[in-house]
Amino acid sequence: MPEWGGGRTTLEMIVQELQRPVNFDETFERRVMVRVRRLHAERRSRGWIAIASRITHRPGWAAALAASVVAIVTLGLVRSRPDVSAQHGAAPLEPVQFVLVAPTAHSVAVVGDFNDWGLNDSALVATNHEGVWSVTAPVPAGVHRYAFLVNGKQWVADPSAPRATDDDFGMPSSALVVEDSTR
C-alpha cells in the first residue's frame, strides 16, 4: 500500500473521507425529489445535453472533479519522479567517493542504480587528477550496483570494491554497501 505524508496510507485517507458524516437539513428530501422530477422532465425534452449542462453548473461536482484531477496528477508526479531518495525509501544520503585510476582515459563517469544507470543524462562525471579520476556524490544508504563508464563506451568495474555477481549482461559492475551514519 503506498504511503504519503505522515505515514497515512491512501486507503486510510479514502476511508476517513468516506466516513465523514453528512448533515442533511429537514428540507433535503423534498428538494431532492423536486430536482429529480425536474431533471426527468428536462431529459425527456432536451436529451443528455441538458444533464451535462446541469452537472457543470453544480459547484459541488465541479469542485469534486477538479480536486480528483489535481490529486491524480499530483500523485502521478510524485510517484513517477526519478528522485534517488524516493527510489530507496527514506534512506539518508551519505557522501561516497568513487575513484578510478585510468591514465589514458578521456572521460570517466559513474553510473549505477542510484542514478538510474545514467539514463536521462544522470551520470556522475568524474574529474581527472593526473590519471586519477574521482567524483564524490550523495548516495542513499543501502546496497547498490554501479560501474565506471570510460570514454562513454567501456564498462569497468571498481577494482577496489566487491563484484556484483549478477552481471547478467556480460559487462562488469560492482557492489556498494552504504552505511547509514545516523544509526
Added chain:
Amino acid sequence: MNRSARAVSALFLAAAAFAPAHAQDPRLGNPLDAPSRTAILALIDSAKAQGIPTEPLVQKVNQGVAMGVDGPRIVAAVRTLTREMATAHRALGTVASADEIQAAASAVHAGVPAVELGKIKKQSGLRRSLTLPFTVLADIVSRGVPVEAGVNAIRSMVGAGAKDADINNFQRNVSGDIEKGAPPAAAAETRAKAVPNKPDSSKPEQQL
C-alpha cells in the same frame, strides 16, 4: 461537498492509488519492445505479490537498457533476479530487510545455497544487518573461494561480532591474496581468523 461528489473523489483517488506503480514509472525501460515490457511488468507484479522488493528489478531493467542489451535478455535477467530474491526471501524470513534480500540474492546467484544464508541470519539475530556480509560472501565465492570455506569464514566473522569495516577489509585482503596467486580457500580461511582479533581495523592488512 456532498456524499456523491465525495464518493467520486474517493474513487478517483482509489484508482490512482491502486494503479500499478510501474504504469506511471518513466524509468521502466521505455526503449523496450512491447512483449519484453509486458513480461517485465508481469514479473514485477509477481514480485510485489510475494513481498519481494521491486526496485532492484526496475534497476536491472535500467542497467540493461543503459548497456544496450536487447529486450529478451533483459527479461531473462529480471526473471532470474526475481527467482533468486524469492529464494533469498524465503530463506531469510520476514525479518530481513530489502537490502539483505538483494545481497542474499547475489550470494545465491554466486552459488551459495539459500539454506546457508538462512542459518547465518538466524545466528546473527535481528539487529545485525547482513547486507555487507552477504555481499562479500558473493564476491569471494565468485573469485574462486569454495562455497563451504566462504560460508564458514563469513559465519565465523559474524559470530565473533566483526564490524562491517572489518569484513570489508577481509574482502580486500582475500581478493588481493587471490590476485597474487594464493589458493582462494586458504586466503579466506587465513584472513577470517585474523578479523576477530582486530575488530576496529580500518586499513587492509599486509598481503600474504
